[in-house]
Amino acid sequence: MLKINNLHASVEDKGILKGINLEVKAGEVHAIMGPNGSGKSTLASVIAGKEEYEVTEGNILLEGEDIEELAAEERAHKGVFLSFQYPVEIPGVSVTNFMKTAINETRKAKGLEDMPAKDMLKLIREKSEMLEIDRKFLSRSLNEGFSGGEKKRNEIFQMAMLEPKLAILDETDSGLDIDALRIVANGVNKLKSKDNAVIVITHYQRLLDYIVPDYVHVLHNGKIVKSGTKELAHELEAKGYDWIKEEVGA
């Protein structure tokens, strides 16, 4: 699904990623953990194709195709989805209208007609029920005045609507209370299949109790310094990150 080879990336000439290697296969869930400033969000942005980040070395392959030259929307059309840590507000644009535009733009890129209104409605109904989202919520302006939990739930709703091949969840647990966390995690679990893959970026072990990863990687200073199974997350929770820093001699 996703193969990252020796990835170096910088923003404004400041090197942030310093040689990332990662392979994520279809059907897998990978967690990326690490202290603040280790490059977790940068990695997510670089995979999604944010322009400010420059890839200076290495490459990113999505289903064997180098996506380095593709614009962010083209990567989205190929099935890359990023659940943002801080979703932006777009006043006056309803969640429904935004989703309709996103779906139809993606279909257009694939040479398909717009989704018929009837199908769109059915899809919206199905996915909003799955994520226990009130329909009134869908007519509100995108993220405007949403609580932290509503914003994150809306991200997962969009993921459900777009059915990506590769979903990257950037700190989806931050700002969620325990009930919201459970709903969001259940949503992600329902969307998981043998054909797609999920990368969960998080500080804490908490989310990983609900979305159980196959692999856990620790990112430090722009590199993956340790990889393991879900037990690694428990170890980090118990011991903090300092022992890893010591271990790699940083």
Add this chain to the structure above:
Amino acid sequence: MSKYTEDDLREELKTKEYEYGFFTDIESETFPIGLNEDIVRAISKKKEEPEWMTEWRLDAFKVWKDMTEPEWANVNYKKPDFQSIAYYSAPVAVDPNKTLDDVDPDLLAMYKKLGISVDEQKKMNNVAMDIVVDSVSVATTFKKTLSEKGIIFMSISEAIKEHPELVRKYIGTIVPTKDNFYAALNSAVFSDGSFCYIPKGVRCPMELSTYFRINQGGTGQFERTLLIADEGSYVSYLEGCTAPSRDENQLHAAVVELIAMDDAEIKYSTVQNWYPGNAEGKGGVYNFVTKRGLCEKNAKISWTQVETGSAVTWKYPSCILKGDNSVGEFYSIAVTNNYQQADTGTKMIHLGKNTKSTIISKGISAGKSQNSYRGLVQISSRADNARNFSQCDSLLMGNECGAHTFPYIEAKNKTAQIEHEATTSKIGEDQIFYCNQRGIDTEKAIALIVNGFSKEVLNKLPMEFAVEAQKLLEISLEGSVG
């Protein structure tokens, strides 16, 4: 016009340049350049006007000669040389007794290019249209259907001949000739425009619409619109404007007067898309317009405007709330891109008791443009319990444009309630990236954000035109980010 689907919209989005910038080679009769009493007389004579009208024009000309151009607006431009403009130009093939079937085929081809099919207009039963090219009205549809209800909808030239008593009684009463420099000029040389009268208690069954087009080079366009809604009547009126792309600056100085008698309601919508000049700021229309309406008791006037064109815009559609309980509304979207400059807003003059006004202004600036909102809310000492709500929002794209707000409030009555809200925001790279990440490209993302920003005003437009206005916003802002 109403049949735009999303696909058409997208298709047209691919066109980057001003798409109405073509010139149609129609044989025209154009007066020599310059302005003097003889030209004023000649225009009046050409239009076979009665003596009183000629005199009225001459009075206005005398007033204008002693006036100077206003300079208080937040715009910079080279003043037009009023002696190098031709004040009258008309397609030759127009017969005063025309019906649609007699219209010059070249003209019809031009409308088609503009997206107006006159034939279709005949069939559509919700819009009656008057079309003004350069200086004269060339086609008015639906006259018969309207006249059955006693509604008069015709060019102002025809009205001067056919309904002189109405025109004479009302013209210049809302915007006096002395009002300002451009109003005086317009009064002296106006060539055509629309006239509309809705009788007592009649609800006009269709949208009335005028389409203005400047075609000839080196000419000015001075149209005059007079709209009278008698007691208890209702009318919704829409005007649209386009012009060819030319290197020179063309002058457009219109006057619109609205009269809403007791319990009447007028909804007046404008989609202004005059040629804005090229990306380097060369050419474009100077749009200096005076629009004002009078509300008698319980009457309501609602101005909605979508201003995307013109190199320089100077325009303040206003309401005089004379009657008790009358209501004035102003909903505006003004878009400026490249080197465009707009200074636009409204005046709400509260004279009667319990009068109410609402102002919603959305300014969108891109490129190196300057966009100003200028508004006056005036509450007179007699206007007990007057209320105003104003909201001015500005959206900036890029770092080289400007947004300005000049709200003036004069309240002479202690019972007045006045609220003013203003916001300024910028389309952020984060917003664009968010859209990109969901598969929406940058151009479409901007359109989405701008439409969201403008929604409150777009919703006020008649359905048939909301889609067109939305499309215009998208075209006007293309290439402005990234």
